Amino acid sequence: MRNFPKPRIVVSACLNLKPVRYNGQEVRDEFVLKLLPYCEVLEVCPEVAIGLGVPRERVIVYRRENSFGLSQPSTGLELTEKMESFAETFLKTLQGVDAFLLKSKSPSCGVSNTKVYRDPEGREFHSKGRGLFALKVLDRFEYLPVEDEGRLKDKEIREHFLTRLFSVAELRENKERINRISELMDFHQRNKYLLMAHSQRKLKEMGRLVASAKEENLRETLSLYGSLFLQAIRKKPSRGQQVNTLLHIFGHISRNLKEREKAHFFKLVEDYKRGRLDKRLPLEFLKAYAYRFENNYLMAQTYLEPYPEELMV
Ligand code: SF4
Known part of the structure; x- marks a missing residue:
């Protein structure tokens, strides 16, 4: 029997941890529930961190010329800079982190299956992609395991x-x-x-x-x-x-x-x-x-x- 280390993992706060989703709820995921006690968990909710409340209006990712943006169509709020600056500051402070486990489909945390729109108003669907925070994580921690609970069903x-x-x-x-x-x-x-x-x-x-x-x-x-x-x-x-x-x-x-x-x-x-x-x-x-x-x-x-x-x- 091996003596396993305790991995340090950054987890989307709404995954079995806190009711911080747009609808004021959390997501129950059996695998995540099982895994968390084996890890040292650092939770993060990027949308709450940039000042959006709980519950909150829908946020979306949209396509820009050579990048992606984040907006809240119903309020007309443009959130790209806020999210990018939070992600950069937060990720810079992480010491000796081993992995990220994020929430699928989210405009901020999604590693897969996030709906990307052609326009900041979210009128026209463009493709499936990733959330803005997840993109920054993947960019900075290219070689660490970064997944979302949706992909982990496989x-x-x-x-x-x-x-x-x-x-x-x-x-x-x-x-x-x-x-x-x-x-x-x-x-x-x-x-x-x-x-x-x-x-x-x-x-x-x-x-x-x-x-x-x-x-x-x-x-x-x-x-x-x-x-x-x-x-x-x-x-x-x-x-x-x-x-x-x-x-x-x-x-x-x-x-x-x-x-x-x-x-x-x-x-x-x-x-x-x-x-x-x-x-x-x-x-x-x-x-x-x-x-x-x-x-x-x-x-x-x-x-x-x-x-x-x-x-x-
Ligand atoms: S998916 Fe990310 S941003 Fe959305 S509620 Fe969960 S932790 Fe917060």
Whole structure:
């Protein structure tokens, strides 16, 4: 069982936290409810922060020539500058934050599915897009996990978000703790298969960086390593990448298995590859044998338990 870090996450205040929506209500979301106790939460409601009351008239995002604007059609209020300036000031103050969990469809917080209009009066629909605050978040924190509760209904997106959330938190804690190259090597080893599943190319690049690191420039190496780590895990791995990683891990235990056990594992992997089975099954197989053979190297791999099991829903 891994000791998980407590991720620091910025959350839209209306997600299970406070009734600050335009209609004076909050949104109940089961997954968010489950996740919040595992995290250090920093709540924010950008619309309340720029002085809009609760309840309030509808706010919309509209298309400008090369950017987006925010307005309140019924009052004629133009809110773009206020929101941009709040977002910049607020985001600048954030220290060591690991992720953002925002409210979907919102003209301020939406990471997806926000209605964008052609005009500040909201007369003509233009397209689906993002909220103004979310755009600033994505711009400033390009490599951190930023999602909304709507996108997290998709199981694969949710799993990838959780994997990144706890990996980024672990990276942050380790960057603060690591004082020797051997400790960085240990961190890299524990994350080897997690990195392999996401990007073989980055895994190799990071391996070279760690191998050539010197004690005297450990801080610079750690900073570069941290950036590469965030870049490596940014994109959701394909099934093919996951299968390749599962087979690599299997290579550590296969010589101790009977033919029937091997055949069973290959069947699980094949079923996962064809979308008939969850990745959890081949993973649990590998974990069980890592425990049985007391393979410390495998037992320490974050890939086998990337986030608390209770969050797997
Ligand atoms: S979506 Fe964002 S701006 Fe709207 S109520 Fe929720 S926290 Fe506030």
